[in-house]
Amino acid sequence: MNIRFSDREDMPQLLKLYRHLNPDDKETTVEVAFKNWERLKLYPGSNILIGCLDADIVATCTLVVIPNLTRAGAPYALIENVVTHSAHRNKGYGKAVLKDATEAAWRAGCYKVMLLTGSKQPAVLKFYQDAGFEQNKTGFQMRRLPPRAS
Numbered sequence: 001m002n003i004r005f006s007d008r009e010d011m012p013q014l015l016k017l018y019r020h021l022n023p024d025d026k027e028t029t030v031e032v033a034f035k036n037w038e039r040l041k042l043y044p045g046s047n048i049l050i051g052c053l054d055a056d057i058v059a060t061c062t063l064v065v066i067p068n069l070t071r072a073g074a075p076y077a078l079i080e081n082v083v084t085h086s087a088h089r090n091k092g093y094g095k096a097v098l099k100d101a102t103e104a105a106w107r108a109g110c111y112k113v114m115l116l117t118g119s120k121q122p123a124v125l126k127f128y129q130d131a132g133f134e135q136n137k138t139g140f141q142m143r144r145l146p147p148r149a150s
Contacts, residue, residue, distance in 0.1 A: 001051045001052065001053055001058065001059075001093055001096060002051070002052045002053075003049060003050070003051045003052075003096060003097055003100045004049070004050060004052070005047040005048065005049060005050075006037070006047060006048040006049070006050050006060075008034065008037075010048075010050060010057060011030050011033045011034060011037065012030055013056075013057045014033070014048065014050065014057055014060060015027070015028055015030065015033055017057050017058075017060055017083060017085055018060075018081070018083060020083050020084070020085055020086050021081065021082075021083035040062070040064065043064060043065050043066065043067070044065060044108065045063070045065035045075070045077075045104065045105070045107070045108030045110075046062075046063055046064045046065045047062075047063060047104075048060060048061070048062050048063070048081075049061055049062075049063060049097050049100055049101050049104070050097070051084075051093050051094075051096060051097045053088070053093075056085075057085075058084060058085045058088040058093050059083070059084040059085070059088065059093040059094045059096070059097045060081065060082075060083055060097060061079050061080070061081060061082040061083075061094075061097050061098060061101050062079065062080045062081045063077055063078075063079055063101045063104055063105060064077065064078045064079075064080065065077050065105060065108045065110060066078060068111075071111045074109055074110065074111040075108060075109060075110050075111075076110050076111060076112050076113070076114065077101075077102075077105035077108070077110040077112070077113040077114070078113075078114050078115065079098065079101055079102075079113060079114070079115040080115065080116075082094060082097075082098065082115065082117075084097075094127065094131075095127070095130065095131045098131045098132075098133075099131070099132075101113075102132070113133075114137075115128065115133060116139050116141070
């Protein structure tokens with residue numbers, strides 16, 4: 001699998017992959033995706049990582065590098081929208097994309113990388129732990145949109 005940052009030509013296929021994460025969500029148009037992707041990249045080090053098998057995108061996550069005023073100004077990173085195509089799960093592709101995202105965060109000078117999951121499924125929690133993440137903080141959120149079923 002080849003892992004790289006996404007480019008403009010990836011957006012239609014990436015939007016199809018996101019259906020494996022939130023199949024009931026209202027679909028995003030390619031035009032809106034382009035606009036939001038360009039805004040994301042305004043934060044240096046931020047982008048969408050994709051894992052490709054030949055021409056097919058099979059895994060992805062979004063890396064956001066956030067400027068910071070503490071920790072001597074070292075930024076921190078947030079990983080979101082982690083998804084692997086359902087036909088390609090349990091093959092290590094998702095973990096490989098997370099590993100590359102974490103390495104990109106370290107290269108950007110981040111002092112930590114965070115992610116949240118709404119899932120309580122043991123297999124999902126084990127996936128993140130096996131990818132090197134610790135479940136050692138308490139997360140809180142407010143949602144404008146209802147959470148997806150987990």
